[in-house]
Amino acid sequence: MISLQRVSKDYATPAGRFPALREIDLTIVAGEFATIVGRSGSGKSTLLNLIGGLDTASSGTIDVGGAAVHGMSEAQLSSWRGRKVGFVFQFFQLLPTLTAIENVMLPMDFARLLPPRQRRPRALELLARTGIAGQADKLPSALSGGQQQRVAISRALANDPELLLADEPTGNLDSETARAVLGLLRGLGKTVVIATHERDLKADRTIEMADGRVVR
């Protein structure tokens, strides 16, 4: 499903070149529930961004579900992400002027995989799946953190992607809500990759990173 070969990522900073990832080789198989763990600055978020096409590698090749992500233009990446990848962020990143259900419909509007008439029922179905259908017409500001993250997960599933990437999805939630959200992610039956600080998170596979390298 995901294959990275000799992937490096450097950032130019005022202090000089900063290597965020160094020569990463990694494979994650379809359906795997994987976590990437490591300290702050270890490169886990960068790795997740490269897999999801949110950022481009300085060198190396990235193949996700048969697509050569490293060779795509910005426009191609947008289109590919919308169809193939779902993202869940630490701060939920819901659009404040759209209601919960509209936030979920947004990727459908962009990707246009479903006819307009079917988008709302599907969004409602996804919200129901994450247990938040009752809040569908509320604006994000009226929802709790846990509720917002459930909406964000629903949004990530909008176009039925093969891959779900989550960057610290529970970092801003209390422990009980965090457990519920993780349970939700685990039960999706999709390839899920989570970048997290929590080393004891139960996963099919745990990838440990330090100083831009996979150490375990």
Added chain:
Amino acid sequence: MTAPLRKALRDVWQERTRTALVVLAIALGIAGLTAGLSSYAILVRELNRGYLETEPASAILRTDFVDDASLKEVRAIPEVKAAEPRRVLNGRIKAGPGQWRSLVLFVVQDFSGIRVSKLVPQAGAWPPAAGEILIERDAMQVAHAKVGDLVTVRTARGQDVSLRLSGTVKDVGQAQARMENLVYGYVTLATLSQLGETLVLDQLHLLVAQDGFNEAHVRGVAEQVKGVLEARGHLVKRLDVPAPVKHPHADLMSLLLLVMASFALFVLLLSGALVLNLMTALMASQVRQIGVMKAVGGSRAQIARIYFAQALVLGIAAIAVAVGPGLWGGRAICRAMAVFLNFDLASFAVPLWVFACIGLTGLLAPLLSAAWPVWKGTKVTVREALTDYGVSRNSFGTSASDRRLAGVGGLARPVLLALRNALRRRMRVALTMVTLALGGLFFMTALNLRASMIGTLDALFSTMKFDLSVSLSEMASAEQVERAVRATPSIARAEGWIATEGSFPAPAGGERFPVFAMPPKTQMLQLNIVSGRDFQPGDTNALIASSALAAKYRQLQAGKSVRLRMGPVVQEWQVIGIARQPFSPAVAYISRAYLDEAGGHAGMSNSLRIAVRDGDVEGARAGLDKSLEAEGLRALTSNSKADSRTSFDQHMLMIYVVLIVLSCIIGGVGGLGLMTTMSLNVLERRREMGVLRALGATPRVVWLLVVAEGTVICLASWEAAALLSWPLSRGLGRGLVLHAFRSGMDFTFEASGLAVWLLVSLLLAVLGSFVPAWNATRVTVREALAYE
């Protein structure tokens, strides 16, 4: 409705206060454009319709008289649709014991059968009976009379006759009577007889049958008619072919409307700067949202469409707000123009092309203004958008100019903060300053133009050493004039001139212009000679051209000789000088020595220049009338210098009133821009204000900081406007006057304009910053610190 469209609409709603300001600014431009375009469409249509309905004469022949046989023969020409004899006399009119007014009297052979240059009855009797006079509706105010009054009319050869003012008519072909300070009167042949004038109609008004818009054809037909008259032994003194199908003032009106429409587009351009500011700020505040949308699959084009939709909403809202007032304004302009040009409006219907233009411009203006910020804003990568950089690379302090500004010291900390804050968003501040500075520039330019016009007119009138200019109905001898002057105690001194008309023989010219023959050592006119020299005793065939005449005929150069036609005689004249006479018509001055010697008019005059004692112009006017009567002479017109000056001022008033109004509109847009800028600045710095408050700044200090920031922007714009107003006023004034009057203008800088605009700027600063400053102080410290 899709989620992206909903987002676009809700974002606009969320920013409704700022959006409203920007919409208002765009609306000002669109309203101006609507007013300009709609009035243009209506006026051009109505003026032409109204004018053409009166069947204006295709050509006018001035002859000795028109007899029935000639008229019959002319009417038999197939190319002639209609031919009517008329007569136009100059005279004076007085209502009751009031003051005499200049009268242009039209004599019509048959009021009930007018087919050329038609008159439209407005009130009272139609047609007028013998002993009655009709007056042009706009001239009623000049005549100070009402229908039913008895008025006294005096013509050149007749006696004072009382006529009943029996009605009013509309004569579209005449210039506005109030502006010209003239009364247009209409009488029958029977009344002409009562006035003591010879029963002669000396003009023939022609209407060609076909192809009336073809000037060459019209001229050809007129020449044919001229041939008929000459073949019958008549002397055709003049043949005039007015510009076909065009009201005499149509060009002036089009120019005024073009200026207005251009200005409206300019305002729209300035309001575009506000859209640019708003969209730039919006894009900056939505970076993270853009990142999220990209993360969930939105392409740059899809996301850009959301923001373009917002710009479109601004345009639609502005059009909705502006079209009504714009159309209303257009109607007001039409009404004013209709009064100015003296015609009626049958319909205010606005053609579809006007709405199409407004719609297109109103939608395109914000879209184009938003293009750059939207395109730049949506370029951000997901990683950049979602990463918290802390102090951004574009923050204040990262450029060399910021660091230089940071080195500025010696001021109180809050003032330094206001100064630096004002320059944080340079593009935004620059655009705001440009709008404000332009408002100031227009305002100061308007005042400078006004001062320069007044100064130039003062200089022009100071060359005229007379108070009263009187034209006589016929040539008078020097002795007669001298006796009449001596018998009038209010006259200090007088000079006799000869006023006539001249033209340059074809191919050089043909158009007639006034020629004044005056004594070489005249005490009444101190010509401002800009080239060559003034008259000297001994000059005979010497000619001095006014600057307007010299600009019209390039052959008029000091030292050269020209052939000038006066009456039937063509004579060689030596151009000895060019006299600068700004705002004046083309005139030639000649030494009267030639007319005295060769012309057989020794010592005679038909035009008097009079200086009065103790400013008693009215006493001199009335006294001279009587004295002239005693000498068997008659004053045909009598104009005081003050009357002429008033007429000049009336024409000029329009120009600077328009300029002041325009500068107020731009100032208004500038004020809206400042308010938008300050509200965006406050919004973006909400967290900083929280920090200031946490550090102990009272709400009043925060309020003062914001107002001080606005003041810095306004003062900087004032300075820019002040620096530019001098060269602009000078250049614009010279260009305008040169274009309109073919003469330059003495430049005067109105220093009070600087002070007035400084006050206006400070007022705008306080008004523009007040609401944002007040909002800034309403936010609690906790809210401000939590703001993202």
